[in-house]
Amino acid sequence: KAGVTQTPRYLIKTRGQQVTLSCSPISGHRSVSWYQQTPGQGLQFLFEYFSETQRNKGNFPGRFSGRQFSNSRSEMNVSTLELGDSALYLCASSLDGGAQETQYFGPGTRLLVL
Amino acid sequence: EDQVTQSPEALRLQEGESSSLNCSYTVSGLRGLFWYRQDPGKGPEFLFTLYSAGEEKEKERLKATLTKKESFLHITAPKPEDSATYLCAVVSGANSKLTFGKGITLSVRP
Numbered sequence: 001k002a003g004v005t006q007t008p009r010y011l012i013k014t015r016g017q018q019v020t021l022s023c024s025p026i027s028g029h030r031s032v033s034w035y036q037q038t039p040g041q042g043l044q045f046l047f048e049y050f051s052e053t054q055r056n057k058g059n060f061p062g063r064f065s066g067r068q069f070s071n072s073r074s075e076m077n078v079s080t081l082e083l084g085d086s087a088l089y090l091c092a093s094s095l096d097g098g099a100q101e102t103q104y105f106g107p108g109t110r111l112l113v114l
Numbered sequence: 115e116d117q118v119t120q121s122p123e124a125l126r127l128q129e130g131e132s133s134s135l136n137c138s139y140t141v142s143g144l145r146g147l148f149w150y151r152q153d154p155g156k157g158p159e160f161l162f163t164l165y166s167a168g169e170e171k172e173k174e175r176l177k178a179t180l181t182k183k184e185s186f187l188h189i190t191a192p193k194p195e196d197s198a199t200y201l202c203a204v205v206s207g208a209n210s211k212l213t214f215g216k217g218i219t220l221s222v223r224p
Contacts, residue, residue, distance in 0.1 A: 105157035
């Protein structure tokens with residue numbers, strides 16, 4: 001079974017631009033969560049999508065948004081990029097997003113904002 | 115708010131030297147505690163899930179245990195390929211949001 005895939009793997013953007021990241025979950029998984037990983041803050045939860053609906057949201061500004069499609073694929077968008085947005089963005093999928101379900105992570109998209 | 119603290123931040127072991135990694139947590143209604151391994155430049159790889167105090171799980175040289183306040187990841191006779199960052203995360207309440215600790219970077223010398 002193929003794992004979680006994320007594209008692109010690397011991105012370089014400049015301040016003020018916007019970026020869209022993509023995540024394809026494991027086949028059959030309907031819940032997709034996004035996390036930001038930085039050396040200072042570690043892994044932090046951004047949001048979770050299930051059945052094309054945002055079900056949970058972390059403490060990030062409104063510049064961070066996402067969506068999910070009917071095939072469970074998800075995209076994350078960051079508008080008006082800031083230097084502090086440089087990070088590894090990780091996507092994780094699980095069957096139904098239950099609290100006790102294992103979340104499987106993709107390889108991440110490394111974003112560098114100059 | 116859920117809190118997870120991992121210690122030590124970094125650990126250097128000689129091959130074959132067993133040790134334990136600690137994960138302390140403060141949550142309201144623990145639903146699950148997860149251990150992941152992360153290699154440089156890669157996403158976290160799932161290792162174990164523990165659901166209730168007293169539970170233990172093993173996989174090769176790794177054994178995870180859980181109490182009401184903390185979890186330990188015991189590494190028996192580690193090998194250089196066990197070198198990685200080990201992440202602990204908790205889930206509480208009804209949602210699936212993972213709250214992570216900062217991780218423990220383990221280095222095993224041959």
